[in-house]
Amino acid sequence: MNDNLTLQFENNNLVLVSSSMISNLKRNRVYKLQLKRYVSRDKTEENKLFFRKEIGYIKYKKIIEIIENYSSKNNIDFHVSKEVEEYIQKREIYINERSRVGLGIKSQTEEILEKYNSYRAVIDSQMVRKLREKQAWDSFFMFAMRKSANFSVPGSGKTSSVYGVFSFLSYKGLVDKIVMIGPRSSFISWKDEFYNCFSNKRKLELFNIQDYSNSRDKKNALLYKAVHKKNLLLFNYESLDSILEEVKNIIDDKTLLVFDEVHKVKNPNGKRAKNALKISYNARYTIALTGTPLPNSYLDIKNLLHILYHEEYNDFFGFGDAQLRIPSEYDIENINKKIKPFFCRTTKKQLEVPEVNPDIILPCKLSDKENKIFNILLLKYAKNKLALIIRLLQLESNPKMLLKAISENQEDFSAILDTTSDPEDIDYVDYSQDIKDLINSFGKTEKFNSCIQQVKQLNSEGKSVIIWCIFVDSIRQLASQLEKEGISAGVIFGSTSEEERKNILNKFKEKEIDVLITNPHTLAESVSLHSVCHDAIYYEYSYNLVHLLQSKDRIHRLGLKEGQYTQYYFLQSIFVTRDGFEYSLDQKIYQRLLEKEKIMLDAIDEDILESLGSIEDDIEVIFKDLKL
Structure with a gap:
């Protein structure tokens, strides 16, 4: 009886089995050019070919196609086991069903509408702060999908939508806590929004990793039984390095796991990304939040999708690094088609947040x-x-x-x-x-003096002001000069302690401080100041769109009263080259940021993900007109 090739499962491994043909196959060009890329290097046996575990069912179908062609040309009997066929069929049904649910919610079909109304009734009964209609749909989407992303723009109320999911799941007895992993600066917002959303309807039982000063204390705190009674547990990305196993042990099938500002773990090879993957493995419900999912390229989305779907990534998406890094037009269309069912996205315009005033540009001719x-x-x-x-x-x-x-x-x-x-x-x-x-020999620069004059003008009108800087030196210099002018200023930057930040923000909100001076990488995430401040001066800014959008949204966000103005001022230095050409780095950066923002908003309208270009692209645009 002639030997044959059989594709089957062995201990959850896909294996090609034959008593005499594997060695011949390995010598064939088909193996070297088409099949070898899917084969495991870790496990080998003489009469078996083991395939990599993580490749997913889509690649299974490709493997079958390759072996079928090879077998047909060489008159070999090839069999696919019933178990493998059923697995592929089940995975296709499951993925199609997940996609159907996501797309159904987005199109608000009649079938979905009834389920949404039931969901809305529960969260309205559980929450003091009622979600806007669009927020409620986003909340329903995240609940129904179980693992999904919310890419709504900064300031659109993503945190409240997540609390809507929590209120429903806890009401149904499906979860008992939120574990939030995010930047340290987001902690205040998660705590404040809990009170705003639930007030006296739900008691906050908070665990804040920042309450513990060293790794030993953090580990001990996470080992106490009392930690399991907390309903909101806050961890910053950096803290996970020393307490990874302890955090993993807290996350169970009754945990709603949330990654806030998830673009911070975009590097698949970084430590943050690896920690996030390990922590999210056992969570039944996972939500990834960011207003800027693709700061540079489609490659930025890869780690986010792995956090949500792990080894299912290849089944759901199957995008390779090269395809994501430099996608063709067909790739972009295919990527967006596959991703579309798994994220929701809302703009501030859809939530009827009052429009901002046109930006005021403050040009500074230099000495x-x-x-x-x-x-x-x-x-x-x-x-x-x-x-x-x-x-x-x-x-x-x-x-x-x-x-x-x-x-x-x-x-x-x-x-x-x-x-x-x-x-x-x-x-x-x-x-x-x-x-x-x-x-x-320098004193103060023209830009510095212009900034001080603008603050004095706004202060004379009784207005609170935020000044956005990049350099810590600038923050200190501006604060010192304003104090000399009789204007009180509070400063927050990276080394400012948690307690001091709270104190300064409270004083600013209570109008005990006239001006807040800070930088986006410290304070541009999840801090709400729109109730007390409507004027922001951009003294220094870079081409980082994430920082610009998040800093803008400290004072322009959901909750602004109808008719309330919001005003941004951008200082722009104007240099003159040796041959008399006027050049403004600030202006070039500002124009580049506007282009990126338009790309993002257009993409939201089309319900696709935008790619905002690389650092190299930005630099090329910024210096295009300057002879170097």
Whole structure:
């Protein structure tokens, strides 16, 4: 009797079995060119070919197609076991069903409408703060999908929609707690929104990892039985490094697991991403939140989808790195088609948040001294545009920062560029004594003085003001000058303690502080100041759209009263080159940000995900008109 090839399962492994043909197959070009990529390197047996566990049913179908073609050409009997056929069929039905549910909710079919109304009735009975209609649909979507993403824009009330999911699931006895993983700056919002959503209808039992100062105390706290009685547990991404196993043990099938600002774990090879994957493995309900899912490219979505679906990623999506990094038009269409059923998205316009006023641009013509150093920097950094951006921003604010290496301000560097590059690789400090003397002779820059004048004007009108900076040096310099002018200022940046942040924010909200000076990478997430402040000055800003959108939404978000104005002011320095050409780095960055924002809003209207371009794309646009 002739031997044959059989594809079957062995201990949940897909295996090709034959008593005599595997060695021949391995020598064939079909194996080397088409099949080998799916084969496991970890497990080998003479008469068996083991396939990688993570490849998923879509690749199973491809493997069958390859072996069928090979067998047909070589007159070999090939069999697929009934178990493998049934598995593929079940996976197709399951995925089609998940997609059907997601698309059905988005199109609000008659079948879905009845279920939504039942859901809405429960959450309305459980929540003091009633969700807007669009928020309630997003909340229903996240509940029904069990594992999904909410990509609604910053300031559109994503946290409240999640509390809607929690209220329904806990009412039904399906969950008893939320475990939220997010940036430390989001903790205040999650706590405040719990009170706002539930008031006296539900008592907050809070666990805050920031209440414990060292790894030992954190671990001990998570081992106490009392922690299992908490209904809101807050962890920041960095804290997971030392308590990963303890957090994993808390997450069970009655946990609603939430990743806030999930774009912070976009790097699949980073430690945050690996921690997130391990923690989310056992959760029955998982929600990923971000207003900017694709800060740079479609590759940014990969880790988010893995957090939600793990090994199911290949079954649901199956996107390769190369396909995501540089997708063709067909790839983009296919990616969006597959992703569409698994995320919801809402704009502030859909929630009827009052429109902002047109931006006010405050141009600053610079002094001869500033222009002289500008032209020196153009020559010094002509081939190092990343460093040039930082150095020009420093020149505009305080030229004395030029005398320090960028690496001395790692926090500032990372915030501007949104890159993992080592600052020492892109910069060195090497100025002649004449240039050092020129830099040291500076007083205040034109941009600095313009900012102070604008704050004084707004303060004289009785208005509270937020000033957005990048550099910690700028935050301190502005605060010091405003205090000299008799204007009280509170400052918040990376090293500001949790307790101090709360104190400063409370004073600002109570009008005990006139001006709040901060930076987006510290305070641009989940802090609501729209009830007390309507004017924001952008003293320094980078091409990081995430930071811009989130900073804007501290004062422009759901809950603003009808007719309430919101005003942004953008300071823009204007340099002059040696040949008389006027150039504004701020203006170029600002225009680039507007382009990115339009791309994002257009994508939301079309219910697709946008790709906002790489750092290299941004730099090319910013310096396009400047001869370097």
